[in-house]
Amino acid sequence: xxxxxxxxxxxxxxxxxxxxxxxxxxxxxxxxxxxxxxxxxxxxxxxxxxxxxxxxxxxxxxxxxxxxxxxxxxxxxxxxxxxxxxxxxxxxxxxxxxxxxxxxxxxxxxxxxxxxxxxxxxxxxxxxxxxxxxxxxxxxxxxxxxxxxxxxxxxxxxxxxxxxxxxxxxxxxxxxxxxxxxxxxxxxxxxxxxxxxxxxxxxxxxxxxxxxxxxxxxxxxxxxxxxxxxxxxxxxxxxxxxxxxxxxxxxxxxxxxxxxxxxxxxxxxxxxxxxxxxxxxxxxxxxxxxxxxxxxxxxxxxxxxxxxxxxxxxxx
Numbered sequence: 395x396x397x398x399x400x401x402x403x404x405x406x407x408x409x410x411x412x413x414x415x416x417x418x419x420x421x422x423x424x425x426x427x428x429x430x431x432x433x434x435x436x437x438x439x440x441x442x443x444x445x446x447x448x449x450x451x452x453x454x455x456x457x458x459x460x461x462x463x464x465x466x467x468x469x470x471x472x473x474x475x476x477x478x479x480x481x482x483x484x485x486x487x488x489x490x491x492x493x494x495x496x497x498x499x500x501x502x503x504x505x506x507x508x509x510x511x512x513x514x515x516x517x518x519x520x521x522x523x524x525x526x527x528x529x530x531x532x533x534x535x536x537x538x539x540x541x542x543x544x545x546x547x548x549x550x551x552x553x554x555x556x557x558x559x560x561x562x563x564x565x566x567x568x569x570x571x572x573x574x575x576x577x578x579x580x581x582x583x584x585x586x587x588x589x590x591x592x593x594x595x596x597x598x599x600x601x602x603x604x605x606x607x608x609x610x611x612x613x614x615x616x617x618x619x620x621x622x623x624x625x626x627x628x629x630x631x632x633x634x635x636x637x638x639x640x641x642x643x644x645x646x647x648x649x650x651x652x653x654x655x656x657x658x659x660x661x662x663x664x665x666x667x668x669x670x671x672x673x674x675x676x677x678x679x680x681x682x683x684x685x686x687x688x689x690x691x692x693x694x695x696x697x698x699x700x701x702x703x704x705x706x707x708x709x710x
Contacts, residue, residue: 396440396709397437397439397710398437398438398511398514398515398708399435399437400435400437400438400507400510400704400707401433401434401436401507401704401706402435402504402539402704403429403539403542403700403703403704404430404498404499404500404697405430405498405499405535405538405539405542406430406498406567406661406665406667407425407426407427407497408428408623409425409426410628410629410630410661411424411606412581412584412631413592413602413603414592414593414594414599415585420550421550421581422599422603423547423548423549423551424547425546425551426544426547426612427535427538427546428560428699429542429543429544429699429701430565430567430697430698430699432498432567433491433503434500436486436508437486438485438511438515440482440485441482443483444478445483446468447483447484447485448461448463448486448488449485449488450487450490452490454494454495455488455494461504462501462505463488463504463508465505466504466505466512466532467484467486469532470508470509470513470516470528474518477516478516481515481516481517484508484512484515486508493665493693495574496660496664497575497577497659497660497665498569498660498665499538502532502539503535503539503703505529506525506539506703509525509528509529510540510704513525514706514709526552526554530552534550534552536552537552537554538551538554539703541556541703542700543556543557543559543700543702544556544557544558544560544615544701546606546607546612548603558615558618559700559701560623560699560701561699561700561701563618563620563669563699564672564675564699565667565668565676565696565697565698565699566649566654566667566668566676566697567660567665567666567695567697568645568649568667568693568695569666569692569693570641570642570645570692570693571693573639573641573642573664573691574664575639575642575662575663577662580634580635580662583634583638584631584633584634587633588633610622610626611623611627611628614626621655623655623656623669624657625655629659631661631662635662635663641664642659642663645666645683645692646666648686648687650668652668652679652683653679654668654669654675655668655670655671657669673696673698676696677696
């Protein structure tokens with residue numbers, strides 16, 4: 395049986411700004427997304443029938459058709475019925491390393507890996523842009539997870555503009571295993587509390603989305619200046635998540651007091667990351683935070699920003 399093993403990196407947000415409402419009910423966003431080398435491993439194997447299956451030993455990951463990786467395979471079968479009929483179904487095995495429900499696009503990057511893997515299994519020859527367009531049907535983060543690296547994301551997050559990659563900046567990442575923050579809740583609560591500040595007309599929305607390209611954090615990224623990037627971190631959703639989840643606020647404050655370059659919650663949380671000036675400092679901060687917050691429920695990782703999204707690790 396033909397098979398591929400793919401590496402599916404997590405992502406963090408360096409910038410997340412909510413600028414208005416969209417006609418489709420989503421928010422109009424301006425974000426800067428960054429891949430990190432904390433990654434899941436996805437193994438895809440052609441099956442001898444038309445079935446799609448998902449296996450994952452992690453107890454919190456569904457293995458039925460509610461899993462977005464399963465949905466990605468279903469989408470490919472629907473979009474390319476002749477290839478599906480010719481090559482058959484696919485068995486998907488997910489080796490989970492990215493924390494679940496963490497605001498790190500763990501599910502989205504798994505789906506991206508399935509799109510890339512099935513493209514290879516079925517010899518479709520799709521371009522990266524075509525894969526990203528398919529990914530947008532599954533979720534706002536999936537197109538970025540296909541491409542990875544560093545990018546400005548606008549619209550609901552699916553419209554991407556690549557930036558020069560950051561690939562040697564280290565972070566410490568923390569997430570409480572038992573704590574989850576609902577993304578729909580976070581955006582709904584933000585709308586309730588701050589919706590009166592939203593930009594209303596299309597021209598204003600477009601102008602604000604365009605302005606990020608010349609903004610201070612993009613200049614820092616172009617200069618690959620970790621200190622300046624860390625000082626320009628921004629996430630609107632902290633305004634609703636931190637007051638509602640004291641553990642997330644405490645983790646953020648603990649990182650800040652450890653002498654890092656900068657710290658912020660990623661996405662809708664509850665993960666918090668801190669930018670460090672070296673791998674050595676990142677390891678030191680990890681130990682310091684572990685000593686300060688002696689809670690077995692807290693997971694801590696040292697990771698590096700990377701220049702790529704999904705990659706093929708091996709094929710057979």
